[in-house]
Amino acid sequence: MPHKIKKFLAWLFSGKSEKASHILILPASFWLAFFLVVPIMLLLVLSLAQLGPYGTIIWHPTLENFRRVFTPLYVPIVARTVAYCGATAVLCLLLGYPTAYFLSFYAGEWRDTFLILLMIPFWTSALVSIYSWIIILGRDGLMNSVLVGSGALGKPLDVLNTPFSVILGLVYFYLPFMILPLYSSLEKIPKQYIEASYDLGAGAFQTFLKVTLPLSLPGVFAGFILTFVPCLGDFLTAEFLGGPRTYLIGNLIENQFLMAQDWPFGAALTAVLLCAMLIGLYYYQKLEAAELAA
Amino acid sequence: MIFPVEPLLDLQGLEKSFGGTRVLKGISLSVGQGEFLTLLGPSGCGKTTTLRIIAGFETADQGRVFLSGKDITQVPPYRRDIHTVFQHYALFPHYNVFDNVAFGLRLRKMNEGEIRDRVLSSLDLVRLRELEGRRPGQLSGGQMQRVALARALAGRPPLLLLDEPLGALDLKLRKEMQLELKHIQRRLGISFIYVTHDQEEAMTMSDRVAVFNAGRIEQLGAPQDIYENPETAFVADFIGAANILSAEVLSSVGDFLKIKIEGSVETEVPKQNGWGGAQGAVQLALRPERVVVSADRGQAPESGWLHIKGALAETVYLGNSRQVILRATGREKNIVSSMSAEAFASLGAEVSGAALAKFRIKDLVLLKNPEKEA
Numbered sequence A: 001m002p003h004k005i006k007k008f009l010a011w012l013f014s015g016k017s018e019k020a021s022h023i024l025i026l027p028a029s030f031w032l033a034f035f036l037v038v039p040i041m042l043l044l045v046l047s048l049a050q051l052g053p054y055g056t057i058i059w060h061p062t063l064e065n066f067r068r069v070f071t072p073l074y075v076p077i078v079a080r081t082v083a084y085c086g087a088t089a090v091l092c093l094l095l096g097y098p099t100a101y102f103l104s105f106y107a108g109e110w111r112d113t114f115l116i117l118l119m120i121p122f123w124t125s126a127l128v129s130i131y132s133w134i135i136i137l138g139r140d141g142l143m144n145s146v147l148v149g150s151g152a153l154g155k156p157l158d159v160l161n162t163p164f165s166v167i168l169g170l171v172y173f174y175l176p177f178m179i180l181p182l183y184s185s186l187e188k189i190p191k192q193y194i195e196a197s198y199d200l201g202a203g204a205f206q207t208f209l210k211v212t213l214p215l216s217l218p219g220v221f222a223g224f225i226l227t228f229v230p231c232l233g234d235f236l237t238a239e240f241l242g243g244p245r246t247y248l249i250g251n252l253i254e255n256q257f258l259m260a261q262d263w264p265f266g267a268a269l270t271a272v273l274l275c276a277m278l279i280g281l282y283y284y285q286k287l288e289a290a291e292l293a294a
Numbered sequence B: 001m002i003f004p005v006e007p008l009l010d011l012q013g014l015e016k017s018f019g020g021t022r023v024l025k026g027i028s029l030s031v032g033q034g035e036f037l038t039l040l041g042p043s044g045c046g047k048t049t050t051l052r053i054i055a056g057f058e059t060a061d062q063g064r065v066f067l068s069g070k071d072i073t074q075v076p077p078y079r080r081d082i083h084t085v086f087q088h089y090a091l092f093p094h095y096n097v098f099d100n101v102a103f104g105l106r107l108r109k110m111n112e113g114e115i116r117d118r119v120l121s122s123l124d125l126v127r128l129r130e131l132e133g134r135r136p137g138q139l140s141g142g143q144m145q146r147v148a149l150a151r152a153l154a155g156r157p158p159l160l161l162l163d164e165p166l167g168a169l170d171l172k173l174r175k176e177m178q179l180e181l182k183h184i185q186r187r188l189g190i191s192f193i194y195v196t197h198d199q200e201e202a203m204t205m206s207d208r209v210a211v212f213n214a215g216r217i218e219q220l221g222a223p224q225d226i227y228e229n230p231e232t233a234f235v236a237d238f239i240g241a242a243n244i245l246s247a248e249v250l251s252s253v254g255d256f257l258k259i260k261i262e263g264s265v266e267t268e269v270p271k272q273n274g275w276g277g278a279q280g281a282v283q284l285a286l287r288p289e290r291v292v293v294s295a296d297r298g299q300a301p302e303s304g305w306l307h308i309k310g311a312l313a314e315t316v317y318l319g320n321s322r323q324v325i326l327r328a329t330g331r332e333k334n335i336v337s338s339m340s341a342e343a344f345a346s347l348g349a350e351v352s353g354a355a356l357a358k359f360r361i362k363d364l365v366l367l368k369n370p371e372k373e374a
């Protein structure tokens, strides 16, 4: 009997049998099917239903919800979301590129330490981080205490609930998603290209402009997608660090489900957002495939 | 070599260690205007490191680098008038052939028309004009090699460094490129410092060869000079193979030295090639192609010849020649002879047992004793 088990395990991990591969992927497939595919199906079905009185749902197919998504009423929210997420991605790039460059070219033996420090925000609860920002940025918070206390300012600044605080929060959350792909693409540049550039007479900055930067563009693009796309669905940051003037698509969707009780419309909004994200990820994949082929 | 004018490049006592390991132990050499100098040596002996110090990618721990009389030891690579053809080409993958070759020219604020002329003439030099629009990824190894050469030559530097540039090419292409490189170097009058571990390549291309061994220059001279008068056992063996014989100087009689080779054969040799001052234990080099093997019928050596007795161990077929290996009596190392096909044929099946290695006394080369050096 143990012999049979041994044989079975050897077969399972041989890496050669197609059937074995199916068995290995089975648990994850079930998990994804039940907790991702089924909910998305439900969501799509729901987006085609109608809202009855008191938040009830009438199962009568209609495209009304999708028509509503594209009414002028929501244009400012969509525009604001795109603008905030665009600003977030650009700021992440401006902050992240020097960081990634530092990690790749200067950090030396400290590189792994810095990379781990970079990951720490991932391991803390988002709510804890957000409350920390509230404590720092609030009217009676750390920042204002220091500024007013030191006499630099006459009265406290109202920073919370402004576009500034929301974008700050978003940049804080998504910065690592920019730094890591940038770092990995800078790391991949063979040092001999940089030496060849010096050899031909280019100084350090010329070499950066003509060699390092162009060769790191795949990382820039990947970082942009990996910050911009998830940012589109973010609602926690705007919820806690923002106000009515910083309402984003994520908040609009959250509202349909939790406040307005209009699940079908919320589902339609989600479906449209999901589509936009998938298009972004599709291009990301295509770029990655092209890079692998090169 | 004495330079009538100032040498183009002058290295003085370069020392370099990596993490406590001494990689260069005092490298000094000069390169003349338009000279083709080769750094030859086995892998890991410090050739690339020397080249990288000349290019400015590494800084020597000790020693100085002069270019046209100016001390450039501390000058960064991008301000040195020296270009490199890298071992793995290092063509910029995001530029096409034209832009790769134009890279250095564009940094000099030349106008586009001039740049275009210069790039195309450089591509003509390596016969690749028609590929100007290709990306490096679409080129064969040989083509990449030529583009790398065109790129390094485009700025017409007085000195070009080449680190095993033909190492990745197959034999036939390598032979072709050797001739072409030499031709281009002659035509442009640019000095080349060429790194290789292939002694044949070094011999065919170079004006002078610096033989490297473990971070030192073992011998520096014209290929023929190095081949005919190797100074050390290492050089004798690395360049074209050699039998190294040990001998003892017994006495000095007038114009002759009395020596005992391999503890058995005694002979008198004229004092020449610096034999005069030799004393005690010495080493002699003997080229395999100067050794003839024949059957041992107890014959005495003809005048001017020596015999070493032994037994035939093995013969190796090499196409146009035959390597005959003789196990010498009372000697650890075999004697290797390289015989022409005809000479070997005339030897016939005669030599199955006792055999002789025969050579002329004048073909023995006295080597410097490395122990005495240090």
Ligand SMILES: Nc1ncnc2c1ncn2[C@@H]1O[C@H](COP(=O)(O)OP(=O)(O)O)[C@@H](O)[C@H]1O
Pocket: B018, B019, B023, B041, B042, B043, B044, B045, B046, B047, B048, B049, B050
């Ligand atoms: N950057 C480096 N760090 C540590 N060791 C090095 C470095 N560069 C070269 N070496 C060592 O120095 C020795 C000489 O290397 P190199 O100059 O490349 O030899 P060659 O080109 O003659 O094969 C080798 O043992 C190599 O491992």
Ligand SMILES: [Mg+2]
Pocket: B047, B048, B049, B163
């Ligand atoms: Mg090397």
